[in-house]
Amino acid sequence: MNFLPVSAQEKPLRIGVAGLTHTHVHWILGRDDIGDIEIVGIAEPNRELAERYAKQHGYSMDLVYNSLEEMIIATQPEAVTAFGTIHEHLEVVETSAPKGIHVMVEKPLAVSLAHAKKMKTLAEENSIHLLTNYETTWYPTNHKAKELLKAGSIGDLRKVTVRDGHRGPAKLGINSEFLDWLLDPDANGGGAIMDFGCYGANLLTWLKNGEKPNTVTAVTQQLQAKNNPKVDDEATLILTYNDSQAIIEASWNWPIGRKDMEIYGITGALYADNRNELRIRIAEGYDGFSEEKMNLAEREYPLNDPFSLLATVVKGQHQLAPYDLSSLENNMVVMEILDAARESAKKGKTINLKK
Structure with missing residues:
Protein backbone atom coordinates (compact mmCIF):
# COMPACT_ATOMS: atom_id res chain seq x y z
CA MET A 1 0.00 0.00 0.00
CA THR A 136 16.42 0.89 14.56
CA THR A 137 12.83 0.38 13.40
CA TRP A 138 13.45 3.13 10.86
CA TYR A 139 16.73 1.73 9.48
CA PRO A 140 16.27 0.74 5.80
CA THR A 141 19.11 -1.78 6.21
CA ASN A 142 17.24 -3.87 8.77
CA HIS A 143 14.19 -4.15 6.53
CA LYS A 144 16.29 -4.99 3.47
CA ALA A 145 18.13 -7.64 5.48
CA LYS A 146 14.88 -9.32 6.48
CA GLU A 147 13.65 -9.13 2.88
CA LEU A 148 16.83 -10.82 1.61
CA LEU A 149 16.68 -13.45 4.35
CA LYS A 150 13.06 -14.25 3.53
CA ALA A 151 13.94 -14.53 -0.17
CA GLY A 152 16.55 -17.19 0.65
CA SER A 153 19.51 -15.07 -0.43
CA ILE A 154 21.83 -16.57 2.21
CA GLY A 155 20.03 -19.85 2.87
CA ASP A 156 18.45 -20.91 6.15
CA LEU A 157 19.17 -18.74 9.19
CA ARG A 158 21.73 -20.07 11.64
CA LYS A 159 23.06 -17.15 13.67
CA VAL A 160 22.41 -13.47 14.36
CA THR A 161 24.60 -10.99 16.20
CA VAL A 162 23.13 -7.62 17.19
CA ARG A 163 25.37 -4.90 18.63
CA ASP A 164 24.09 -1.68 20.17
CA GLY A 165 26.02 0.69 22.39
CA HIS A 166 28.17 3.75 23.03
CA ARG A 167 30.72 5.00 25.58
CA GLY A 168 28.10 5.42 28.29
CA PRO A 169 25.56 8.10 29.27
CA ALA A 170 27.82 9.88 31.75
CA LYS A 171 30.57 10.23 29.14
CA LEU A 172 28.15 11.62 26.55
CA GLY A 173 27.31 14.70 28.61
CA ILE A 174 23.61 13.84 28.83
CA ASN A 175 21.50 16.39 30.71
CA SER A 176 20.88 15.62 34.38
CA GLU A 177 17.10 15.22 33.98
CA PHE A 178 17.73 12.21 31.72
CA LEU A 179 20.91 10.89 33.32
CA ASP A 180 19.43 10.75 36.84
CA TRP A 181 16.80 8.16 35.93
CA LEU A 182 18.78 6.38 33.19
CA LEU A 183 21.22 5.25 35.89
CA ASP A 184 18.45 4.27 38.34
CA PRO A 185 17.58 0.54 38.29
CA ASP A 186 14.02 1.24 39.44
CA ALA A 187 13.28 3.97 36.90
CA ASN A 188 15.07 2.31 33.96
CA GLY A 189 14.91 -1.36 34.87
CA GLY A 190 18.68 -1.76 34.60
CA GLY A 191 21.62 -0.30 32.72
CA ALA A 192 22.96 -1.34 29.33
CA ILE A 193 21.04 -4.63 29.48
CA MET A 194 17.77 -2.67 29.23
CA ASP A 195 18.87 0.45 27.38
CA PHE A 196 20.54 -1.43 24.54
CA GLY A 197 19.64 -5.09 25.05
CA CYS A 198 16.06 -4.32 24.05
CA TYR A 199 17.10 -3.48 20.47
CA GLY A 200 18.42 -6.95 19.77
CA ALA A 201 15.47 -8.67 21.44
CA ASN A 202 13.10 -6.58 19.32
CA LEU A 203 14.91 -7.28 16.03
CA LEU A 204 15.25 -11.01 16.73
CA THR A 205 11.58 -11.42 17.61
CA TRP A 206 10.77 -9.71 14.31
CA LEU A 207 13.24 -11.76 12.26
CA LYS A 208 11.94 -14.97 13.87
CA ASN A 209 8.29 -13.97 13.20
CA GLY A 210 7.38 -13.95 16.87
CA GLU A 211 9.12 -17.17 17.85
CA LYS A 212 10.41 -17.09 21.42
CA PRO A 213 13.89 -18.34 22.18
CA ASN A 214 14.15 -21.61 24.07
CA THR A 215 16.76 -20.28 26.47
CA VAL A 216 18.29 -16.98 27.53
CA THR A 217 21.74 -16.72 29.08
CA ALA A 218 23.16 -13.36 30.11
CA VAL A 219 26.36 -12.02 31.62
CA THR A 220 26.55 -8.45 32.92
CA GLN A 221 29.41 -6.40 34.33
CA GLN A 222 29.96 -2.97 35.79
CA LEU A 223 33.14 -1.62 34.22
CA GLN A 224 32.50 2.03 35.05
CA ALA A 225 31.54 1.82 38.72
CA LYS A 226 32.11 5.54 39.24
CA ASN A 227 29.82 6.53 36.35
CA ASN A 228 27.22 3.78 36.76
CA PRO A 229 27.23 2.90 40.46
CA LYS A 230 23.79 1.24 40.60
CA VAL A 231 23.47 -0.53 37.22
CA ASP A 232 25.30 -2.77 34.77
CA ASP A 233 27.10 -1.13 31.86
CA GLU A 234 28.14 -4.23 29.91
CA ALA A 235 25.77 -7.04 28.92
CA THR A 236 25.95 -10.03 26.59
CA LEU A 237 22.86 -12.15 25.95
CA ILE A 238 22.82 -15.55 24.21
CA LEU A 239 19.48 -16.77 22.88
CA THR A 240 18.92 -20.28 21.54
CA TYR A 241 16.20 -21.34 19.11
CA ASN A 242 15.45 -24.76 17.64
CA ASP A 243 17.39 -24.01 14.45
CA SER A 244 19.60 -21.04 15.30
CA GLN A 245 21.39 -18.97 17.91
CA ALA A 246 21.65 -15.25 18.59
CA ILE A 247 24.01 -13.00 20.48
CA ILE A 248 22.99 -9.56 21.73
CA GLU A 249 25.86 -7.27 22.73
CA ALA A 250 24.74 -4.24 24.73
CA SER A 251 27.38 -1.85 25.96
CA TRP A 252 28.02 1.48 27.65
CA ASN A 253 31.76 0.93 27.19
CA TRP A 254 32.40 1.21 23.47
CA PRO A 255 34.50 4.17 22.27
CA ILE A 256 32.39 4.48 19.13
CA GLY A 257 28.58 4.39 19.13
CA ARG A 258 27.07 1.66 16.97
CA LYS A 259 23.81 -0.02 16.04
CA ASP A 260 24.43 -2.90 13.65
CA MET A 261 23.41 -6.47 12.93
CA GLU A 262 24.99 -9.53 11.30
CA ILE A 263 22.84 -12.36 9.94
CA TYR A 264 24.44 -15.67 9.00
CA GLY A 265 22.82 -18.28 6.79
CA ILE A 266 24.08 -21.53 5.32
CA THR A 267 25.37 -19.96 2.08
CA GLY A 268 26.15 -16.38 3.02
CA ALA A 269 25.88 -13.48 5.44
CA LEU A 270 24.18 -10.11 5.66
CA TYR A 271 25.76 -7.11 7.38
CA ALA A 272 23.48 -4.22 8.29
CA ASP A 273 26.42 -1.94 9.15
CA ASN A 274 24.36 1.11 10.02
CA ARG A 275 21.16 2.86 8.99
CA ASN A 276 21.84 2.95 5.25
CA GLU A 277 24.79 0.67 4.42
CA LEU A 278 24.22 -3.04 3.88
CA ARG A 279 26.55 -5.77 2.61
CA ILE A 280 25.69 -9.25 1.38
CA ARG A 281 28.42 -11.87 1.18
CA ILE A 282 28.01 -15.20 -0.61
CA ALA A 283 30.44 -17.94 0.36
CA GLU A 284 33.04 -19.19 -2.13
CA GLY A 285 35.23 -22.08 -1.02
CA TYR A 286 36.59 -22.15 2.55
CA ASP A 287 37.06 -18.47 3.37
CA GLY A 288 36.35 -16.73 0.08
CA PHE A 289 33.26 -14.75 -0.81
CA SER A 290 31.67 -12.41 -3.31
CA GLU A 291 30.33 -9.19 -1.82
CA GLU A 292 27.66 -6.72 -2.89
CA LYS A 293 27.40 -3.36 -1.13
CA MET A 294 24.17 -1.39 -0.95
CA ASN A 295 23.55 2.19 0.11
CA LEU A 296 19.84 2.31 0.81
CA ALA A 297 17.48 5.28 0.57
CA GLU A 298 15.20 6.13 3.47
CA ARG A 299 11.91 4.25 3.68
CA GLU A 300 8.73 5.79 2.33
CA TYR A 301 6.03 7.53 4.36
CA PRO A 302 4.71 6.54 6.88
CA LEU A 303 7.30 3.80 7.46
CA ASN A 304 10.13 6.30 7.87
CA PRO A 322 2.22 -9.63 12.84
CA TYR A 323 5.13 -9.07 15.23
CA ASP A 324 5.95 -5.73 13.63
CA LEU A 325 8.86 -4.00 15.36
CA SER A 326 6.49 -1.42 16.88
CA SER A 327 3.77 -3.89 17.84
CA LEU A 328 2.62 -4.86 21.31
CA GLU A 329 2.91 -8.59 20.59
CA ASN A 330 6.56 -8.23 19.59
CA ASN A 331 7.40 -6.14 22.61
CA MET A 332 5.73 -8.53 25.05
CA VAL A 333 8.24 -11.15 23.85
CA VAL A 334 11.01 -8.56 24.24
CA MET A 335 10.04 -8.12 27.89
CA GLU A 336 10.09 -11.89 28.45
CA ILE A 337 13.62 -11.99 27.03
CA LEU A 338 14.81 -9.02 29.11
CA ASP A 339 13.28 -10.37 32.33
CA ALA A 340 14.95 -13.72 31.69
CA ALA A 341 18.24 -12.00 30.90
CA ARG A 342 18.25 -10.08 34.18
CA GLU A 343 17.39 -13.26 36.08
CA SER A 344 20.13 -15.17 34.27
CA ALA A 345 22.75 -12.53 35.03
CA LYS A 346 21.70 -12.36 38.68
CA LYS A 347 21.61 -16.13 39.25
CA GLY A 348 24.48 -17.08 36.95
CA LYS A 349 22.47 -19.69 35.06
CA THR A 350 20.57 -20.22 31.83
CA ILE A 351 16.84 -19.47 31.92
CA ASN A 352 14.30 -21.55 30.00
CA LEU A 353 11.42 -19.57 28.50
CA LYS A 354 7.89 -20.92 28.70
CA LYS A 355 6.43 -21.60 25.26
Whole structure:
Protein backbone atom coordinates (compact mmCIF):
# COMPACT_ATOMS: atom_id res chain seq x y z
CA MET A 1 0.00 0.00 0.00
CA ASN A 2 1.36 3.42 -0.94
CA PHE A 3 0.94 6.45 1.29
CA LEU A 4 1.42 10.14 0.85
CA PRO A 5 1.68 12.69 3.65
CA VAL A 6 -1.74 13.87 4.70
CA SER A 7 -3.56 16.43 2.61
CA ALA A 8 -4.47 19.86 3.87
CA GLN A 9 -8.10 18.73 4.20
CA GLU A 10 -7.32 15.92 6.64
CA LYS A 11 -7.00 16.86 10.28
CA PRO A 12 -3.67 16.01 11.95
CA LEU A 13 -3.59 13.53 14.81
CA ARG A 14 -3.84 15.38 18.12
CA ILE A 15 -0.87 14.27 20.25
CA GLY A 16 -0.07 14.92 23.88
CA VAL A 17 3.53 14.57 25.06
CA ALA A 18 3.85 12.83 28.43
CA GLY A 19 7.13 13.98 29.97
CA LEU A 20 10.26 15.69 28.69
CA THR A 21 12.99 13.94 30.69
CA HIS A 22 13.78 11.38 27.96
CA THR A 23 15.95 13.21 25.44
CA HIS A 24 14.43 11.22 22.59
CA VAL A 25 11.67 13.83 22.98
CA HIS A 26 13.70 16.06 20.66
CA TRP A 27 12.61 13.62 17.93
CA ILE A 28 9.04 14.90 18.11
CA LEU A 29 9.72 18.46 19.30
CA GLY A 30 12.20 19.09 16.49
CA ARG A 31 10.24 17.27 13.80
CA ASP A 32 9.38 19.02 10.54
CA ASP A 33 5.68 19.87 10.33
CA ILE A 34 4.30 17.71 7.54
CA GLY A 35 0.72 18.07 8.67
CA ASP A 36 0.04 14.58 10.02
CA ILE A 37 0.35 15.34 13.75
CA GLU A 38 -0.23 18.30 16.06
CA ILE A 39 1.21 18.58 19.57
CA VAL A 40 -1.73 19.90 21.60
CA GLY A 41 -0.24 19.59 25.07
CA ILE A 42 2.84 18.67 27.10
CA ALA A 43 2.75 17.17 30.59
CA GLU A 44 5.91 18.11 32.49
CA PRO A 45 6.10 19.31 36.12
CA ASN A 46 9.70 20.52 35.72
CA ARG A 47 9.04 24.08 34.49
CA GLU A 48 12.72 24.89 34.06
CA LEU A 49 13.18 21.92 31.72
CA ALA A 50 9.99 22.78 29.82
CA GLU A 51 11.12 26.39 29.39
CA ARG A 52 14.57 25.34 28.22
CA TYR A 53 13.07 23.13 25.52
CA ALA A 54 10.50 25.80 24.65
CA LYS A 55 13.34 28.19 23.82
CA GLN A 56 15.10 25.48 21.81
CA HIS A 57 12.09 24.35 19.79
CA GLY A 58 9.85 27.40 19.83
CA TYR A 59 6.70 26.00 21.41
CA SER A 60 4.50 28.07 23.70
CA MET A 61 4.58 27.43 27.45
CA ASP A 62 0.77 27.58 27.22
CA LEU A 63 1.03 23.98 25.99
CA VAL A 64 2.68 22.81 29.23
CA TYR A 65 0.70 21.25 32.09
CA ASN A 66 1.86 19.88 35.44
CA SER A 67 0.30 16.43 35.02
CA LEU A 68 -0.85 14.09 32.28
CA GLU A 69 -4.37 14.04 33.70
CA GLU A 70 -4.54 17.84 33.61
CA MET A 71 -3.18 17.96 30.08
CA ILE A 72 -5.66 15.36 28.81
CA ILE A 73 -8.65 17.15 30.34
CA ALA A 74 -7.59 20.48 28.84
CA THR A 75 -6.49 19.37 25.37
CA GLN A 76 -8.30 16.08 24.58
CA PRO A 77 -5.48 14.38 22.64
CA GLU A 78 -6.17 11.35 20.47
CA ALA A 79 -2.80 9.82 21.33
CA VAL A 80 -0.04 10.29 23.87
CA THR A 81 3.69 9.79 23.37
CA ALA A 82 5.63 8.90 26.53
CA PHE A 83 8.99 10.59 27.05
CA GLY A 84 9.54 10.09 30.77
CA THR A 85 11.14 7.23 32.69
CA ILE A 86 10.53 3.66 31.59
CA HIS A 87 8.88 3.01 34.97
CA GLU A 88 6.35 5.75 34.17
CA HIS A 89 5.15 3.96 31.00
CA LEU A 90 2.65 1.96 33.04
CA GLU A 91 1.22 5.10 34.63
CA VAL A 92 0.87 6.74 31.19
CA VAL A 93 -1.17 3.77 29.95
CA GLU A 94 -3.20 3.63 33.19
CA THR A 95 -4.15 7.28 32.69
CA SER A 96 -4.68 7.23 28.92
CA ALA A 97 -6.18 3.85 28.05
CA PRO A 98 -9.47 4.16 30.01
CA LYS A 99 -10.10 7.40 28.13
CA GLY A 100 -9.60 5.69 24.76
CA ILE A 101 -6.33 7.52 24.12
CA HIS A 102 -3.71 5.62 22.13
CA VAL A 103 -0.12 5.43 23.42
CA MET A 104 3.37 5.23 21.96
CA VAL A 105 6.28 4.71 24.37
CA GLU A 106 10.01 4.88 23.81
CA LYS A 107 11.87 1.60 24.00
CA PRO A 108 11.67 -0.65 25.91
CA LEU A 109 7.96 -1.16 26.48
CA ALA A 110 8.26 -1.38 30.28
CA VAL A 111 10.67 -1.88 33.18
CA SER A 112 9.45 -5.46 33.66
CA LEU A 113 7.22 -8.15 32.23
CA ALA A 114 4.84 -7.58 35.16
CA HIS A 115 4.39 -3.93 34.14
CA ALA A 116 4.09 -4.94 30.48
CA LYS A 117 1.29 -7.42 31.25
CA LYS A 118 -0.71 -4.72 33.04
CA MET A 119 -0.20 -2.37 30.09
CA LYS A 120 -1.28 -5.04 27.61
CA THR A 121 -4.45 -5.76 29.57
CA LEU A 122 -5.34 -2.07 29.71
CA ALA A 123 -4.70 -1.62 25.99
CA GLU A 124 -6.86 -4.60 25.05
CA GLU A 125 -9.69 -3.81 27.46
CA ASN A 126 -9.90 -0.24 26.15
CA SER A 127 -9.22 -1.04 22.47
CA ILE A 128 -6.27 1.30 22.12
CA HIS A 129 -3.07 0.94 20.13
CA LEU A 130 0.07 0.61 22.27
CA LEU A 131 3.22 1.01 20.20
CA THR A 132 6.91 0.99 21.13
CA ASN A 133 9.41 3.15 19.28
CA TYR A 134 13.00 2.06 18.54
CA GLU A 135 15.49 4.03 16.50
CA THR A 136 16.42 0.89 14.56
CA THR A 137 12.83 0.38 13.40
CA TRP A 138 13.45 3.13 10.86
CA TYR A 139 16.73 1.73 9.48
CA PRO A 140 16.27 0.74 5.80
CA THR A 141 19.11 -1.78 6.21
CA ASN A 142 17.24 -3.87 8.77
CA HIS A 143 14.19 -4.15 6.53
CA LYS A 144 16.29 -4.99 3.47
CA ALA A 145 18.13 -7.64 5.48
CA LYS A 146 14.88 -9.32 6.48
CA GLU A 147 13.65 -9.13 2.88
CA LEU A 148 16.83 -10.82 1.61
CA LEU A 149 16.68 -13.45 4.35
CA LYS A 150 13.06 -14.25 3.53
CA ALA A 151 13.94 -14.53 -0.17
CA GLY A 152 16.55 -17.19 0.65
CA SER A 153 19.51 -15.07 -0.43
CA ILE A 154 21.83 -16.57 2.21
CA GLY A 155 20.03 -19.85 2.87
CA ASP A 156 18.45 -20.91 6.15
CA LEU A 157 19.17 -18.74 9.19
CA ARG A 158 21.73 -20.07 11.64
CA LYS A 159 23.06 -17.15 13.67
CA VAL A 160 22.41 -13.47 14.36
CA THR A 161 24.60 -10.99 16.20
CA VAL A 162 23.13 -7.62 17.19
CA ARG A 163 25.37 -4.90 18.63
CA ASP A 164 24.09 -1.68 20.17
CA GLY A 165 26.02 0.69 22.39
CA HIS A 166 28.17 3.75 23.03
CA ARG A 167 30.72 5.00 25.58
CA GLY A 168 28.10 5.42 28.29
CA PRO A 169 25.56 8.10 29.27
CA ALA A 170 27.82 9.88 31.75
CA LYS A 171 30.57 10.23 29.14
CA LEU A 172 28.15 11.62 26.55
CA GLY A 173 27.31 14.70 28.61
CA ILE A 174 23.61 13.84 28.83
CA ASN A 175 21.50 16.39 30.71
CA SER A 176 20.88 15.62 34.38
CA GLU A 177 17.10 15.22 33.98
CA PHE A 178 17.73 12.21 31.72
CA LEU A 179 20.91 10.89 33.32
CA ASP A 180 19.43 10.75 36.84
CA TRP A 181 16.80 8.16 35.93
CA LEU A 182 18.78 6.38 33.19
CA LEU A 183 21.22 5.25 35.89
CA ASP A 184 18.45 4.27 38.34
CA PRO A 185 17.58 0.54 38.29
CA ASP A 186 14.02 1.24 39.44
CA ALA A 187 13.28 3.97 36.90
CA ASN A 188 15.07 2.31 33.96
CA GLY A 189 14.91 -1.36 34.87
CA GLY A 190 18.68 -1.76 34.60
CA GLY A 191 21.62 -0.30 32.72
CA ALA A 192 22.96 -1.34 29.33
CA ILE A 193 21.04 -4.63 29.48
CA MET A 194 17.77 -2.67 29.23
CA ASP A 195 18.87 0.45 27.38
CA PHE A 196 20.54 -1.43 24.54
CA GLY A 197 19.64 -5.09 25.05
CA CYS A 198 16.06 -4.32 24.05
CA TYR A 199 17.10 -3.48 20.47
CA GLY A 200 18.42 -6.95 19.77
CA ALA A 201 15.47 -8.67 21.44
CA ASN A 202 13.10 -6.58 19.32
CA LEU A 203 14.91 -7.28 16.03
CA LEU A 204 15.25 -11.01 16.73
CA THR A 205 11.58 -11.42 17.61
CA TRP A 206 10.77 -9.71 14.31
CA LEU A 207 13.24 -11.76 12.26
CA LYS A 208 11.94 -14.97 13.87
CA ASN A 209 8.29 -13.97 13.20
CA GLY A 210 7.38 -13.95 16.87
CA GLU A 211 9.12 -17.17 17.85
CA LYS A 212 10.41 -17.09 21.42
CA PRO A 213 13.89 -18.34 22.18
CA ASN A 214 14.15 -21.61 24.07
CA THR A 215 16.76 -20.28 26.47
CA VAL A 216 18.29 -16.98 27.53
CA THR A 217 21.74 -16.72 29.08
CA ALA A 218 23.16 -13.36 30.11
CA VAL A 219 26.36 -12.02 31.62
CA THR A 220 26.55 -8.45 32.92
CA GLN A 221 29.41 -6.40 34.33
CA GLN A 222 29.96 -2.97 35.79
CA LEU A 223 33.14 -1.62 34.22
CA GLN A 224 32.50 2.03 35.05
CA ALA A 225 31.54 1.82 38.72
CA LYS A 226 32.11 5.54 39.24
CA ASN A 227 29.82 6.53 36.35
CA ASN A 228 27.22 3.78 36.76
CA PRO A 229 27.23 2.90 40.46
CA LYS A 230 23.79 1.24 40.60
CA VAL A 231 23.47 -0.53 37.22
CA ASP A 232 25.30 -2.77 34.77
CA ASP A 233 27.10 -1.13 31.86
CA GLU A 234 28.14 -4.23 29.91
CA ALA A 235 25.77 -7.04 28.92
CA THR A 236 25.95 -10.03 26.59
CA LEU A 237 22.86 -12.15 25.95
CA ILE A 238 22.82 -15.55 24.21
CA LEU A 239 19.48 -16.77 22.88
CA THR A 240 18.92 -20.28 21.54
CA TYR A 241 16.20 -21.34 19.11
CA ASN A 242 15.45 -24.76 17.64
CA ASP A 243 17.39 -24.01 14.45
CA SER A 244 19.60 -21.04 15.30
CA GLN A 245 21.39 -18.97 17.91
CA ALA A 246 21.65 -15.25 18.59
CA ILE A 247 24.01 -13.00 20.48
CA ILE A 248 22.99 -9.56 21.73
CA GLU A 249 25.86 -7.27 22.73
CA ALA A 250 24.74 -4.24 24.73
CA SER A 251 27.38 -1.85 25.96
CA TRP A 252 28.02 1.48 27.65
CA ASN A 253 31.76 0.93 27.19
CA TRP A 254 32.40 1.21 23.47
CA PRO A 255 34.50 4.17 22.27
CA ILE A 256 32.39 4.48 19.13
CA GLY A 257 28.58 4.39 19.13
CA ARG A 258 27.07 1.66 16.97
CA LYS A 259 23.81 -0.02 16.04
CA ASP A 260 24.43 -2.90 13.65
CA MET A 261 23.41 -6.47 12.93
CA GLU A 262 24.99 -9.53 11.30
CA ILE A 263 22.84 -12.36 9.94
CA TYR A 264 24.44 -15.67 9.00
CA GLY A 265 22.82 -18.28 6.79
CA ILE A 266 24.08 -21.53 5.32
CA THR A 267 25.37 -19.96 2.08
CA GLY A 268 26.15 -16.38 3.02
CA ALA A 269 25.88 -13.48 5.44
CA LEU A 270 24.18 -10.11 5.66
CA TYR A 271 25.76 -7.11 7.38
CA ALA A 272 23.48 -4.22 8.29
CA ASP A 273 26.42 -1.94 9.15
CA ASN A 274 24.36 1.11 10.02
CA ARG A 275 21.16 2.86 8.99
CA ASN A 276 21.84 2.95 5.25
CA GLU A 277 24.79 0.67 4.42
CA LEU A 278 24.22 -3.04 3.88
CA ARG A 279 26.55 -5.77 2.61
CA ILE A 280 25.69 -9.25 1.38
CA ARG A 281 28.42 -11.87 1.18
CA ILE A 282 28.01 -15.20 -0.61
CA ALA A 283 30.44 -17.94 0.36
CA GLU A 284 33.04 -19.19 -2.13
CA GLY A 285 35.23 -22.08 -1.02
CA TYR A 286 36.59 -22.15 2.55
CA ASP A 287 37.06 -18.47 3.37
CA GLY A 288 36.35 -16.73 0.08
CA PHE A 289 33.26 -14.75 -0.81
CA SER A 290 31.67 -12.41 -3.31
CA GLU A 291 30.33 -9.19 -1.82
CA GLU A 292 27.66 -6.72 -2.89
CA LYS A 293 27.40 -3.36 -1.13
CA MET A 294 24.17 -1.39 -0.95
CA ASN A 295 23.55 2.19 0.11
CA LEU A 296 19.84 2.31 0.81
CA ALA A 297 17.48 5.28 0.57
CA GLU A 298 15.20 6.13 3.47
CA ARG A 299 11.91 4.25 3.68
CA GLU A 300 8.73 5.79 2.33
CA TYR A 301 6.03 7.53 4.36
CA PRO A 302 4.71 6.54 6.88
CA LEU A 303 7.30 3.80 7.46
CA ASN A 304 10.13 6.30 7.87
CA ASP A 305 9.01 7.99 11.08
CA PRO A 306 7.43 6.87 14.39
CA PHE A 307 4.86 9.64 14.58
CA SER A 308 3.73 9.22 10.99
CA LEU A 309 3.27 5.53 11.71
CA LEU A 310 1.32 6.33 14.87
CA ALA A 311 -0.95 8.73 12.98
CA THR A 312 -1.74 6.28 10.18
CA VAL A 313 -2.28 3.36 12.58
CA VAL A 314 -4.67 5.35 14.77
CA LYS A 315 -6.57 6.64 11.72
CA GLY A 316 -6.91 3.09 10.37
CA GLN A 317 -4.82 3.87 7.29
CA HIS A 318 -2.11 1.34 8.15
CA GLN A 319 -2.24 -2.02 9.88
CA LEU A 320 0.84 -3.40 11.59
CA ALA A 321 2.06 -6.76 10.32
CA PRO A 322 2.22 -9.63 12.84
CA TYR A 323 5.13 -9.07 15.23
CA ASP A 324 5.95 -5.73 13.63
CA LEU A 325 8.86 -4.00 15.36
CA SER A 326 6.49 -1.42 16.88
CA SER A 327 3.77 -3.89 17.84
CA LEU A 328 2.62 -4.86 21.31
CA GLU A 329 2.91 -8.59 20.59
CA ASN A 330 6.56 -8.23 19.59
CA ASN A 331 7.40 -6.14 22.61
CA MET A 332 5.73 -8.53 25.05
CA VAL A 333 8.24 -11.15 23.85
CA VAL A 334 11.01 -8.56 24.24
CA MET A 335 10.04 -8.12 27.89
CA GLU A 336 10.09 -11.89 28.45
CA ILE A 337 13.62 -11.99 27.03
CA LEU A 338 14.81 -9.02 29.11
CA ASP A 339 13.28 -10.37 32.33
CA ALA A 340 14.95 -13.72 31.69
CA ALA A 341 18.24 -12.00 30.90
CA ARG A 342 18.25 -10.08 34.18
CA GLU A 343 17.39 -13.26 36.08
CA SER A 344 20.13 -15.17 34.27
CA ALA A 345 22.75 -12.53 35.03
CA LYS A 346 21.70 -12.36 38.68
CA LYS A 347 21.61 -16.13 39.25
CA GLY A 348 24.48 -17.08 36.95
CA LYS A 349 22.47 -19.69 35.06
CA THR A 350 20.57 -20.22 31.83
CA ILE A 351 16.84 -19.47 31.92
CA ASN A 352 14.30 -21.55 30.00
CA LEU A 353 11.42 -19.57 28.50
CA LYS A 354 7.89 -20.92 28.70
CA LYS A 355 6.43 -21.60 25.26
